[in-house]
Amino acid sequence: xxxxxxxxxxxxxxxxxxxxxxxxxxxxxxxxxxxxxxxxxxxxxxxxxxxxxxxxxxxxxxxxxxxxxxxxxxxxxxxxxxxxxxxxxxxxxxxxxxxxxxxxxxxxxxxxxxxxxxxxxxxxxxxxxxxxxxxxxxxxxxxxxxxxxxxxxxxxxxxxxxxxxxxxxxxxxxxxxxxxxxxxxxxxxxxxxxxxxxxxxxxxxxxxxxxxxxxxxxxxxxxxxxxxxxxxxxxxxxxxxxxxxxxxxxxxxxxxxxxxxxxxxxxxxxxxxxxxxxx
Amino acid sequence: xxxxxxxxxxxxxxxxxxxxxxxxxxxxxxxxxxxxxxxxxxxxxxxxxxxxxxxxxxxxxxxxxxxxxxxxxxxxxxxxxxxxxxxxxxxxxxxxxxxxxxxxxxxxxxxxxxxxxxxxxxxxxxxxxxxxxxxxxxxxxxxxxxxxxxxxxxxxxxxxxxxxxxxxxxxxxxxxxxxxxxxxxxxxxxxxxxxxxxxxxxxxxxxxxxxxxxxxxxxxxxxxxxxxxxxxxxxxxxxxxxxxxxxxxxxxxxxxxxxxxxxxxxxxxxxxxxxxxxx
Numbered sequence: 001x002x003x004x005x006x007x008x009x010x011x012x013x014x015x016x017x018x019x020x021x022x023x024x025x026x027x028x029x030x031x032x033x034x035x036x037x038x039x040x041x042x043x044x045x046x047x048x049x050x051x052x053x054x055x056x057x058x059x060x061x062x063x064x065x066x067x068x069x070x071x072x073x074x075x076x077x078x079x080x081x082x083x084x085x086x087x088x089x090x091x092x093x094x095x096x097x098x099x100x101x102x103x104x105x106x107x108x109x110x111x112x113x114x115x116x117x118x119x120x121x122x123x124x125x126x127x128x129x130x131x132x133x134x135x136x137x138x139x140x141x142x143x144x145x146x147x148x149x150x151x152x153x154x155x156x157x158x159x160x161x162x163x164x165x166x167x168x169x170x171x172x173x174x175x176x177x178x179x180x181x182x183x184x185x186x187x188x189x190x191x192x193x194x195x196x197x198x199x200x201x202x203x204x205x206x207x208x209x210x211x212x213x214x215x216x217x218x219x220x221x222x223x224x225x226x227x228x229x230x231x232x233x234x235x236x237x238x239x240x241x242x243x244x245x246x247x248x249x250x251x252x253x254x255x256x257x258x259x260x261x262x263x264x265x266x267x268x269x270x271x272x273x274x275x276x277x278x279x
Numbered sequence: 280x281x282x283x284x285x286x287x288x289x290x291x292x293x294x295x296x297x298x299x300x301x302x303x304x305x306x307x308x309x310x311x312x313x314x315x316x317x318x319x320x321x322x323x324x325x326x327x328x329x330x331x332x333x334x335x336x337x338x339x340x341x342x343x344x345x346x347x348x349x350x351x352x353x354x355x356x357x358x359x360x361x362x363x364x365x366x367x368x369x370x371x372x373x374x375x376x377x378x379x380x381x382x383x384x385x386x387x388x389x390x391x392x393x394x395x396x397x398x399x400x401x402x403x404x405x406x407x408x409x410x411x412x413x414x415x416x417x418x419x420x421x422x423x424x425x426x427x428x429x430x431x432x433x434x435x436x437x438x439x440x441x442x443x444x445x446x447x448x449x450x451x452x453x454x455x456x457x458x459x460x461x462x463x464x465x466x467x468x469x470x471x472x473x474x475x476x477x478x479x480x481x482x483x484x485x486x487x488x489x490x491x492x493x494x495x496x497x498x499x500x501x502x503x504x505x506x507x508x509x510x511x512x513x514x515x516x517x518x519x520x521x522x523x524x525x526x527x528x529x530x531x532x533x534x535x536x537x538x539x540x541x542x543x544x545x546x547x548x549x550x551x552x553x554x555x556x557x558x
Contacts, residue, residue, distance in 0.1 A: 049458060051454060051457060051458060068460070069457055069458050069459070069460045070460075071460065074458075075458050077451065077454075077455075079451065081451050081452060081454070081455050083452060083455070083470070083473070083474075084550050084551070084552060085473045085474075085476070085550045086473075086550075094455075094459060094469075095459040124549075124550045124552075125550075125552075126550070126551075126552035144459075
């Protein structure tokens with residue numbers, strides 16, 4: 001349903017942010033795009049949203065070419081980007097101004113209810129916490145009922161607890177109508193929690209380095225060995241994309257193991273898992 | 280101010296703490312604000328009364344108020360106040376409309392800005408009194424030239440304020456509008472104008488202040504009524520009390536009109552998340 005066909009993006013200053021990225025996403029998939037900074041993952045999302053134009057190649061949603069923002073594609077940014085002069089409910093209604101009043105009211109109320117902020121409808125954005133603001137931003141994107149929702153590091157500015165809560169929340173929302181989600185993140189755990197497929201990108205120029213299908217059952221247990229294993233595989237692939245740039249750090253196992261079990265134990269194992277060429 | 284949801288304690292707080300710049304003053308700040316002028320008046324009155332100072336060129340408050348009372352009794356004061364206020368009002372409206380339109384066009388369109396802004400900035404550097412002879416030649420000595428001079432004075436701060444505010448609107452918020460496929464008109468009406476509104480109010484207040492300044496210049500160039508006429512007349516007949524009385528009336532009118540402007544715009548600014556709101 002979402003077809004990315006060999007897109008490249010070259011900025012006027014000559015930087016090639018993306019080169020020849022192709023990807024097909026099925027309806028209802030959750031694709032997480034991970035990569036180090038400068039790998040073009042945010043650029044990719046901007047091209048999918050139609051806010052920027054590809055230099056080569058194209059993006060299609062249900063066969064329609066995306067050349068400008070499209071009603072079938074919603075976007076949630078890294079920050080809530082709420083309009084400070086509108087109350088929460090009016091912010092949520094921002095994109096569906098053309099709908100009849102009753103329909104609009106009903107959708108906004110339902111969306112706020114769904115993100116657990118029904119009692120905040122009349123408040124100002126300045127009165128919200130970061131996590132609440134991002135929930136409103138998600139509600140604003142979802143009331144327009146897009147078939148594809150793009151999320152650009154949506155939870156990266158939040159603390160770990162709020163982030164985990166919002167990840168679960170996003171999954172609940174997704175389970176409702178099963179829109180296609182494309183999520184850019186630099187948080188591998190987030191990718192493994194959410195995604196049905198993980199795309200690892202590498203920089204210079206930005207391109208796809210590896211893709212993983214994540215077939216863990218939902219709800220996913222962040223502490224299970226299978227979860228850990230998936231995380232490690234993504235991390236390895238990511239590490240591979242970076243190893244060309246920097247010298248790998250080899251962490252020596254401690255000479256005298258402490259009596260209690262410490263977090264340091266994992267490091268020895270991690271170092272042992274590095275690709276052969278890295279050490 | 281009751282746009283804010285009443286049940287919310289944060290909103291209730293912002294209603295209690297009216298801003299010093301906008302909605303008004305608490306009793307204590309009213310007292311503090313008037314303390315200094317009252318003190319000066321008492322000291323000067325006493326100094327003249329006890330013969331410590333000669334009150335001929337700097338009349339004591341009692342004589343100023345006697346003059347004011349005399350002018351008010353004869354109905355002359357009202358006539359002058361009306362004439363001056365009407366000129367300021369007309370000039371302010373004309374200057375505001377022109378300044379807002381020009382600022383908005385130059386702010387929205389980079390091409391218009393490149394064409395018109397250098398010229399306007401050049402004209403802005405001309406001391407406005409320099410226009411007086413030209414305006415008298417063009418528009419005659421009566422009302423038209425006066426109102427145009429005031430409008431010119433009001434135009435520049437508003438043009439500059441609107442232009443600057445447009446240019447500093449957060450790109451991220453504009454992008455929200457683009458993501459929801461707003462037309463250019465809707466982008467201006469639903470994003471840009473509300474976003475610049477706080478800065479616009481400041482520009483309006485600056486423009487109004489200049490309107491009061493320019494009305495004096497306008498009335499100096501030959502008027503048979505108005506507070507500026509009172510000033511010139513006071514000088515010619517050697518009545519400093521009349522001059523100071525007219526100055527006092529200017530102060531009161533200027534402050535009053537500024538306060539009314541703030542009061543009228545305050546309900547639209549309750550959403551602001553600013554330093555003043557938090558005080």
